[in-house]
Every structure is written in structure tokens, then in C-alpha cells.
Amino acid sequence: MASTSAAVKTTPSSGELLPWEAVIGLETHVQLGTNSKIFTSASTAFGDDPNTHIDPVVCGLPGTLPVLNRKVLEYAVKAALALNLHIAEHSKFDRKQYFYPDLPKNYQISQFDEPIAENGWIEVEVAEKGKDTYLKTIGIERLHMEEDAGKLVHAGSDRLAGSTHSLVDYNRAGVALAEIVSKPDLRTGREAAEYASEIRRIMRYLGVSDGNMQEGSLRCDVNISVRRGPDATFGTKVEIKNMNSFSAIQKACDYEIHRQIKAYEAGEPVVQETRLWDEGKQLTKSMRSKEGASDYRYFPDPDLGPIEVGAEQREGWRSELPELPAAKRHRYAEQLGLSIYDARVLTDERAMAEYFEAAVAAGADAKTVSNWVTGDIAAHVNANRLSIAELPLQPEQLAELVQLIDGGVISGKIAKDLLPELLAQGGSPKAIVEAQGLGMISDPATITTIVDKLLAAHPAEVEAFRGGKTKLQGFFVGQLMKQTGGKADPKLANQILIEKLKG
Numbered sequence: 001m002a003s004t005s006a007a008v009k010t011t012p013s014s015g016e017l018l019p020w021e022a023v024i025g026l027e028t029h030v031q032l033g034t035n036s037k038i039f040t041s042a043s044t045a046f047g048d049d050p051n052t053h054i055d056p057v058v059c060g061l062p063g064t065l066p067v068l069n070r071k072v073l074e075y076a077v078k079a080a081l082a083l084n085l086h087i088a089e090h091s092k093f094d095r096k097q098y099f100y101p102d103l104p105k106n107y108q109i110s111q112f113d114e115p116i117a118e119n120g121w122i123e124v125e126v127a128e129k130g131k132d133t134y135l136k137t138i139g140i141e142r143l144h145m146e147e148d149a150g151k152l153v154h155a156g157s158d159r160l161a162g163s164t165h166s167l168v169d170y171n172r173a174g175v176a177l178a179e180i181v182s183k184p185d186l187r188t189g190r191e192a193a194e195y196a197s198e199i200r201r202i203m204r205y206l207g208v209s210d211g212n213m214q215e216g217s218l219r220c221d222v223n224i225s226v227r228r229g230p231d232a233t234f235g236t237k238v239e240i241k242n243m244n245s246f247s248a249i250q251k252a253c254d255y256e257i258h259r260q261i262k263a264y265e266a267g268e269p270v271v272q273e274t275r276l277w278d279e280g281k282q283l284t285k286s287m288r289s290k291e292g293a294s295d296y297r298y299f300p301d302p303d304l305g306p307i308e309v310g311a312e313q314r315e316g317w318r319s320e321l322p323e324l325p326a327a328k329r330h331r332y333a334e335q336l337g338l339s340i341y342d343a344r345v346l347t348d349e350r351a352m353a354e355y356f357e358a359a360v361a362a363g364a365d366a367k368t369v370s371n372w373v374t375g376d377i378a379a380h381v382n383a384n385r386l387s388i389a390e391l392p393l394q395p396e397q398l399a400e401l402v403q404l405i406d407g408g409v410i411s412g413k414i415a416k417d418l419l420p421e422l423l424a425q426g427g428s429p430k431a432i433v434e435a436q437g438l439g440m441i442s443d444p445a446t447i448t449t450i451v452d453k454l455l456a457a458h459p460a461e462v463e464a465f466r467g468g469k470t471k472l473q474g475f476f477v478g479q480l481m482k483q484t485g486g487k488a489d490p491k492l493a494n495q496i497l498i499e500k501l502k503g
Contacts, residue, residue: 018229022257024186024222025141026249028199030178030209031148031217032075038147038176039066039109039304046215050153050169058174060105065303068093072145072176074317075208076116077309079178080143081318082202085120087309093145093301101168102150110179112298115144116307122202123326124194125344133340138195139183148175172216178208184223184234189253193246196220201325205350213244220249225270226260235260236270240277240284252277256284328353336366345374351389352378362399369402376416380423392426401429413486414438442489444496450488451500454479465501473498 037044040057056064080087094112120140127133150173154166180199186192200211200218211218220243225235238256243249255277260270275284323331325347332343347353352373359369373388377398381388401422404410410418410433418429418438433439441447454476455462465472480493 018232020226020228020257020261021230021232022187022253023184023225023227023234024188024192024253025184026180026182026186026192026196027221027223028180028182028196029148029219029221030079030180030199030203030211032072032079032176032178033207033209033217034069034071034075034176036069037174038069038072038145040174042174044175048171050167050171053171054173058104058170060107066109066301068304068307069176073116073307073309075176075206076143076145076178077314077317078206078321079180079203079208080117080120081314082206082321082324083117083120083122083140083143083180083199085117085140085143087117087314088114089309089311090114091116091144091307091309093304093307094298095301096146097297098295100149101166102152102170102173104150104170104173108147108149109301109304110146111144115142116309117143122195122198124191124198125329125340126188126191126194128188128190136185136191138185138191141181141183143178143180146177146179148172148177189250189257192222192253193250196243196249197246198325201348205322205324216244219244222249222253222256224253224256224260226257226264235264236272238270238272238284239274241274241287243277248277248279251282252284255282259284322350325353332366336360338367338370342367342370342374345378346370349388351387355388355391355395358395359399359402362396364399364402365406368406369398372398372402376419377423391423393422394426397422397426397429404429404433408442408489409433409439411486411488411490413481417486438487441484441487442492444492447488447493447496448500450480450483451493451496454483455500462501466503473501476501 031044032038033044035044036042037053037058040055042055042058043053045053057066077087091111091114093109096108096110096112097106098108099106118141120143121137122140123135123137125133126136150168150170152166152168155164182195186195196218200213203209203218204211209217213219222240222243223237224240225237227233227235238260240252240256243252256275263270271289273289274287276287277284328347329340329343332338332346333340338346345352346356356369356373359373360366377388377391377393380386381391401415401418405412405415409430414433415429418432421427421432422429458476458479461472461475465476476497477494480488480497481490484493
């Protein structure tokens with residue numbers, strides 16, 4: 001255990017203590033979205049009856065031999081390439097020994113000293129409350145493949161003892177995981193949450209995982225220590241296990257940083273251990289002492305040969321990678337002139353980015369399309385729990401709607417009125433406008449006639465306006481739009497109206 005004094009430095013000039021700094025690293029377990037498990041053909045389907053997706057290989061019965069699922073290797077390499085990791089030409093599998101009820105073989109097949117990929121990085125955008133958004137590069141130590149364990153279900157009830165027994169479901173045992181280990185480059189809970197969010201976003205873009213945190217498809221272990229200033233020795237590291245939401249990651253980090261600082265300042269030791277986040281009480285609590293690598297007694301798995309990824313195969317998989325979220329964000333801001341916020345929202349899901357790009361490719365203005373997609377359309381999708389890919393309104397039809405507005409055929413208000421029908425049924429906005437006679441009134445003579453009648457019907461308001469109550473202009477605009485069903489050209493109508501009001 002590192003001593004408290006080792007985590008303290010003073011400034012050379014004044015002797016005052018430097019402020020505390022957190023040092024955070026994440027181990028992210030990503031369930032790779034293959035149909036079968038990593039070393040067997042058993043299904044990876046989620047939500048079925050317990051112990052219905054197991055076989056002799058999963059259970060480690062005598063006489064069985066594991067065989068690496070080729071799709072797992074492909075997905076792992078693609079994930080590593082997207083994280084700018086160096087792909088090893090030669091790697092191997094190891095046995096990690098530990099004894100736990102949800103691990104049927106009493107060991108886990110993983111990768112220890114020769115992982116599939118090492119030394120990478122990603123860029124994240126961090127929006128701290130009350131501060132400007134900033135970019136930060138986070139180093140990634142390694143990515144390795146391994147099999148998942150099963151799941152314990154604690155059952156029964158006892159007022160004093162809690163659960164009276166536990167059941168074991170091995171359906172998840174043997175499911176393929178990619179474990180992504182960051183370097184200790186994170187400094188705040190917000191940075192940790194943004195990093196985990198970007199990892200999930202990249203995996204979903206690649207299609208190698210659904211990243212569903214509620215189902216356990218992406219889980220994070222957080223390692224935290226604190227020290228005095230950026231040059232001080234690392235303090236004692238504490239691990240928080242199985243974080244399954246970005247909000248929990250941030251809150252657990254913030255709590256644990258405060259807990260450790262408070263302990264050091266009170267002269268109390270910080271013990272190397274594994275802790276859990278209690279969402280109900282909003283605190284971390286001790287689970288067990290932390291094991292070291294030596295406790296797992298790693299050795300090369302005798303049943304699995306070495307893994308070889310040649311340059312041709314590696315570059316072939318690299319060529320299949322899509323444009324990734326960070327690259328899209330930069331392109332949207334630099335080439336399309338979108339704000340950082342809009343670019344971030346649009347690129348959060350690959351389907352939304354593709355929808356947006358298809359509408360722009362159909363000839364619509366990027367900023368206007370962005371406003372519609374991130375506003376009304378996103379609200380509709382979220383309220384109805386849809387994917388944007390399921391919308392009846394196709395991106396080309398949205399582009400047509402935008403072009404009708406920009407061309408002065410309809411007003412923004414008419415477009416808003418049309419949107420619910422388009423979202424529900426799709427169809428050509430132009431054809432609907434023509435069929436329902438919704439085209440905008442742009443004839444000056446027609447609008448002048450309507451304005452004259454409007455002013456004649458409200459002489460008191462006209463007199464009040466001319467007497468200095470200029471806010472009444474809004475009243476007249478509202479009346480004009482009401483009489484025309486919102487079809488009057490807003491710019492032309494305002495121009496004629498103000499000229500008439502000023503007499």
C-alpha cells in the first residue's frame with residue numbers, strides 16, 4: 001500500500017500543499033455482438049430461460065476443447081483499430097484462475113501478457129458544468145479478448161439475513177468480451193463518463209456491440225486514486241466494480257474522490273480494495289480486498305493455439321471501418337458550419353447521422369436540416385421510443401420540406417403543421433401542399449387587401465399603435481396569420497403591415 005506521505009508534494013516556493021488531483025482509469029467490458037459464444041456454438045441470445053444456452057464446452061466438462069469463433073477475432077480487431085491500437089501479429093490466450101459460483105470451469109479464458117492490441121487513444125469532448133467544452137485525448141493501454149462469466153441471482157427473503165439462497169444462470173458464461181483498459185489519464189468523474197460514452201458510441205458505430213448497458217452488454221470497472229499535484233506519486237488505488245450507467249460512473253467517481261481526500265486529510269489510510277456503488281444511498285461501499293495478478297495464477301491455455309493476424313487481414317478489416325463519431329463531429333463543424341453541440345447530438349447515433357447526411361445530400365441546407373432533426377424529429381423519436389431508421393418520413397422527404405420553406409412556397413408554421421402527418425405516414429410534402437392548397441400567399445396586392453380590412457376592423461388598436469404602443473404590432477401579425485391560416489408570406493406581410501400602421 002502506498003503511504004500517505006508518498007502522495008503529498010509541496011510547492012518549492014511557499015511550502016504550501018498542492019491541490020488534490022484524482023487519477024482515474026477505466027476497464028470497459030464490451031460484449032461482442034456475435035450470435036454464438038467465443039469458444040462454442042452455443043447461442044448468445046439474451047432474456048431466455050436460465051441455463052438454456054449452455055453446452056459441455058461452456059461448462060468445461062472433461063474431453064471438451066474450445067475453438068475460437070472467427071467473428072469474435074474480427075470484431076475485436078475492428079474495435080482495436082477504431083481505438084487507434086496497435087494490432088499484435090501474434091497473441092495468445094491464458095487461463096485466469098479464480099473460484100466463484102458463476103464460473104463453471106473455475107477459470108476464465110482471457111489474455112494476459114500478449115493481448116491482441118496495445119497502445120492506442122481516443123479523443124473525447126468534455127462538457128463540465130459551468131465550463132467551456134474541451135477536447136481531451138485519453139490513452140488506451142490495451143484491448144484483449146476473454147469469455148464472460150455467468151450470473152448469480154440472489155433469491156428468497158429474510159428480514160435479518162437478506163437473501164436466503166442464490167441461483168446460478170450460465171447463459172452468459174462464455175459470451176465473447178473485449179476488455180478495453182484505459183491509461184490513467186482521466187481526472188474527473190465527468191471525463192470518465194464521457195470516455196465511457198465515447199467507447200460505447202464507437203462500438204455501436206462499428207456494429208460490433210449493441211452497447212446495451214441495462215442488459216450488461218457494456219460494463220465498466222473504475223480505478224481511482226488521489227495525489228497532491230500532477231508530479232506526485234500515485235496514491236492507493238481503489239476499484240469500483242460493474243458500473244452500468246454513465247451517470248453512475250460520474251457520481252461514483254466524484255464520491256470516491258471526496259472519500260479518499262477526506263481520509264488522507266484525516267490521517268487515515270486508503271486501503272487497496274474493490275468497492276461497489278450503491279445507487280440508492282449514493283455512495284461506494286467495500287466489497288472485498290483487491291486481488292493482484294499473481295493471485296490469478298495465469299498460464300497459457302494449453303487447448304488454444306496462438307492467434308496470428310497478418311497485415312493483409314488487418315488492413316482488410318480496417319478498410320471496412322465506417323467514419324467514426326469524432327471524425328464526423330469535426331467534419332460537421334468544419335465543413336458544414338454546425339455548432340459543436342449540434343454536431344455532437346447528430347453523431348451520437350450512427351442512424352441519426354446517416355439520416356441527416358442523406359437529407360443534406362438530397363439538396364437541403366445543413367443547418368436547417370440539423371434544426372429539424374435535433375428538434376422536432378428527435379423529440380418524436382424519443383417520445384415514441386423509435387429508431388430514426390423506423391420513421392415513415394424519409395430523409396429525402398425532409399429535404400423536400402426544407403426546400404419548400406427555403407423556396408418561399410410554404411412558411412415555417414405550415415411546415416410545423418404538416419410535420420405530424422409526415423412523421424406518421426411519410427409522403428411527398430410538395431404533393432400534400434398542392435393537394436391541400438397550403439401554398440404561401442406571396443402576392444403583395446392580396447396581402448394589402450387583407451391588411452386594409454384588418455386595420456379597418458381594429459381602429460382603436462391602430463390608434464394606440466400610432467400613439468406609441470408599438471408592441472401591438474405582434475397583435476396585428478397574429479390576426480393576419482389567423483385570417484390567412486398562416487399562409488401569408490411572413491416577411492412581405494410584416495413589411496406591408498408596418499407601412500400601413502405607420503400611415
